[in-house]
Amino acid sequence: MRGKKRRSIFAIRQLALALAVGLLVSACAHTPTGTAAADNDPYEATNRDIFAFNVKLDKAVARPVATFYVHAVPAPARDGVHNFVTNIHLPVVFFNDVLQGDVDRAGQSLGRMTVNTTLGIGGLFDVASSMGIPSHDNDFGITLGSWGLGEGPFLMLPLLGPAPPRDLAGKVVDIFMDPITYWNFREKIYYDIGLGTLSVVDLRAQNLGTLESIERTSVDYYATTRNLYLQYRAAQIRKGKPDVENLPNF
Numbered sequence: 001m002r003g004k005k006r007r008s009i010f011a012i013r014q015l016a017l018a019l020a021v022g023l024l025v026s027a028c029a030h031t032p033t034g035t036a037a038a039d040n041d042p043y044e045a046t047n048r049d050i051f052a053f054n055v056k057l058d059k060a061v062a063r064p065v066a067t068f069y070v071h072a073v074p075a076p077a078r079d080g081v082h083n084f085v086t087n088i089h090l091p092v093v094f095f096n097d098v099l100q101g102d103v104d105r106a107g108q109s110l111g112r113m114t115v116n117t118t119l120g121i122g123g124l125f126d127v128a129s130s131m132g133i134p135s136h137d138n139d140f141g142i143t144l145g146s147w148g149l150g151e152g153p154f155l156m157l158p159l160l161g162p163a164p165p166r167d168l169a170g171k172v173v174d175i176f177m178d179p180i181t182y183w184n185f186r187e188k189i190y191y192d193i194g195l196g197t198l199s200v201v202d203l204r205a206q207n208l209g210t211l212e213s214i215e216r217t218s219v220d221y222y223a224t225t226r227n228l229y230l231q232y233r234a235a236q237i238r239k240g241k242p243d244v245e246n247l248p249n250f
Contacts (some may be wrong), residue, residue, distance in 0.1 A: 040154050041226065047156035051222045054161060058204075066204035078205065080124040085199050086135070087116045087123025088180070095177045096138040100146050102239075108133055137236070140177065141170025145237035154226060162229040 041047065070078070090113040097106035112128040112135060120127040129135060144166050145151065152165035163171070175181055185191075218224040 040151070040230075042153050043155065047154065047226075048222050050156045050158055051225070053158060054156070055221070057159070062200070062204045063208070066201055066208055069201050070205050070208065078202075079126075081198060082202050082206065083116065083120065083126045084123045085195070085202050086126075087113065087120070088195070089178075090116075091179050092140075092174050092177045093136070093138040096140055096143045096174075099140075099143045100138075105136060105138070105239075108136065109138075139167075139170050140173040141167035141233070142236050144170055145233070151230070151233070154230070156226075162226065167233065 073081075090109055094106055094109035094113065097109050111133045115128040115131060115133065116123045116126060119125075126135075149166055151167065155163050155165065155168070157163045157168070160168075214224060214228070215221050
């Protein structure tokens with residue numbers, strides 16, 4: 001039974017890796033030539049339909065759950081959940097810092113992981129920030145962008161939301177970077193479901209007011225979401241540095 005289980009897990013990992021390679025090829029083949037986000041949205045009609053589905057699902061499930069979570073769970077407990085989810089993702093952040101050759105950020109990630117996991121009781125408390133160790137996010141999609149790979153055509157996927165080929169491939173590779181992927185224990189499936197649920201609820205709760213404000217003030221909610229996502233990802237790749245490549249031509 002164990003041999004069959006291991007072969008099954010190996011087959012799934014091979015399939016995920018093959019998917020990542022295919023998405024990378026797609027990103028290379030569809031690197032945009034224009035600067036406007038709309039120029040890189042060849043599947044806009046389908047993307048809009050999927051976006052409308054995601055919005056309905058969000059209003060029916062995710063938003064009510066997140067709203068209940070915010071009102072039912074005290075702020076210190078929510079902070080603990082957020083700290084835990086953030087801390088458990090730090091190995092992936094660290095590995096991507098290393099792949100990008102960013103020694104300073106890799107040191108920060110390793111420092112935060114060590115301090116918060118030990119002094120922060122498994123990451124429930126963000127002791128590292130109080131010690132002056134800054135926090136940042138990172139993933140393999142950002143790594144690919146820092147290596148110069150184009151994002152590919154804009155895609156909106158059911159449940160996942162915005163996911164151009166470069167970022168989608170990055171999500172797959174990040175699975176293999178996560179040490180938890182290789183932990184095998186009897187209740188692993190329940191752990192994965194629980195952690196995934198916590199992550200989604202925490203993320204939605206963190207952005208309740210922001211998303212409502214964007215939807216309320218947007219003339220075109222889809223276009224605004226697309227543009228903000230692409231701008232945010234570009235800023236992550238630049239690590240907050242000014243965009244000197246797309247300055248207006250006066």
